[in-house]
Amino acid sequence: MTEAPKGRWIVETLYEKEGFTCAFRADKVFHEENTAEQNLVIFENALFGRMMALDGITQVTERDEFIYHEMMTHVPILAHGRVRRVLIIGGGDGGILREVLRHKKVDKVTMVEIDPAVTDFCKKQLPKISDGAFDDPRLDLVFADGAKFVEETTEKYDVIIVDSTDPIGPGEVLFRESFYRAASGVLTPGGVIVTQNGVPFMQGSELKATMEKFRRLFKEATCYLATIPTYVGGPMAMGWGTDDATLTSLPLEEIERRFAEEGFATRYYTPEVHKAAFALPRYVLDCVAP
Numbered sequence: 216m217t218e219a220p221k222g223r224w225i226v227e228t229l230y231e232k233e234g235f236t237c238a239f240r241a242d243k244v245f246h247e248e249n250t251a252e253q254n255l256v257i258f259e260n261a262l263f264g265r266m267m268a269l270d271g272i273t274q275v276t277e278r279d280e281f282i283y284h285e286m287m288t289h290v291p292i293l294a295h296g297r298v299r300r301v302l303i304i305g306g307g308d309g310g311i312l313r314e315v316l317r318h319k320k321v322d323k324v325t326m327v328e329i330d331p332a333v334t335d336f337c338k339k340q341l342p343k344i345s346d347g348a349f350d351d352p353r354l355d356l357v358f359a360d361g362a363k364f365v366e367e368t369t370e371k372y373d374v375i376i377v378d379s380t381d382p383i384g385p386g387e388v389l390f391r392e393s394f395y396r397a398a399s400g401v402l403t404p405g406g407v408i409v410t411q412n413g414v415p416f417m418q419g420s421e422l423k424a425t426m427e428k429f430r431r432l433f434k435e436a437t438c439y440l441a442t443i444p445t446y447v448g449g450p451m452a453m454g455w456g457t458d459d460a461t462l463t464s465l466p467l468e469e470i471e472r473r474f475a476e477e478g479f480a481t482r483y484y485t486p487e488v489h490k491a492a493f494a495l496p497r498y499v500l501d502c503v504a505p
């Protein structure tokens with residue numbers, strides 16, 4: 216074995232109990248603290264650029280964030296087609312917000328993040344991720360627990376994007392049936408909820424659990440896939456719940472027409488990728504279907 220290059224290694228903790236890890240060399244640490252909610256570290260890595268880990272789990276990197284943020288946002292918004300109001304749960308780095316705001320027809324975005332320190336330090340140390348999105352007048356930024364927010368709000372949303380941490384720590388409540396039920400109650404008719412649902416090759420039971428709950432709450436419960444290199448272990452599943460079962464079978468030409476009308480450029484999302492993302496391998500289908 217060759218000797219590893221010197222420097223501090225940030226070791227991914229997500230699958231440590233199961234006997235697997237990977238590590239990122241921190242060439243420079245910009246910020247590290249135990250916030251009221253979690254351990255936060257923002258550092259520079261030679262391959263992935265600036266990145267943030269929470270409780271030892273990679274959350275976002277400058278190099279590959281576009282894949283996750285584009286797919287979590289443009290798939291539900293373009294599939295729905297008439298989105299004006301969006302609720303983001305989590306997403307403190309501002310990447311989902313940046314992509315949502317590219318949709319001209321969206322006139323209000325509520326973002327509910329539990330940890331103000333994430334937003335604060337991402338604005339300072341990872342400004343490329345939000346790219347000015349926090350200054351947009353369409354934004355209503357709320358610092359609160361997303362599960363509590365959906366129980367209490369009287370507002371309705373066309374799309375809910377749950378950009379949460381894994382079901383460990385503060386994100387755990389965002390995988391409970393009570394949260395999904397309350398979230399379904401704040402959707403407008405035909406609205407869509409999408410959720411960060413982990414990498415099914417590694418976290419299949421997590422996807423299975425969400426899908427069981429979604430099947431009890433929505434006419435259509437499925438997921439779609441995108442491969443994000445730093446969420447290691449294969450493609451990530453994005454949970455999909457809606458009462459409008461036509462949204463996943465839109466003709467390609469219709470998705471193309473809606474995307475062209477928006478007129479913005481993407482680096483991962485294309486209408487073909489959008490449609491294909493709902494094609495699921497057998498081992499993923501086994502998590503989705505009973």
Ligand code: AAT
Pocket residue numbers: 272273274275304305306307308309310311327328329330333359360361362378379380381384385386387388389411413446
């Ligand atoms: N944009 C990709 C980054 C994330 S971060 C997920 C965010 O969810 C964090 O900012 C965290 O503070 C916030 N969060 C956690 N729990 C709650 C809660 N209960 N209410 C509101 N916000 C919350 C996603 C990374 C995915 C990692 C996959 N392994």
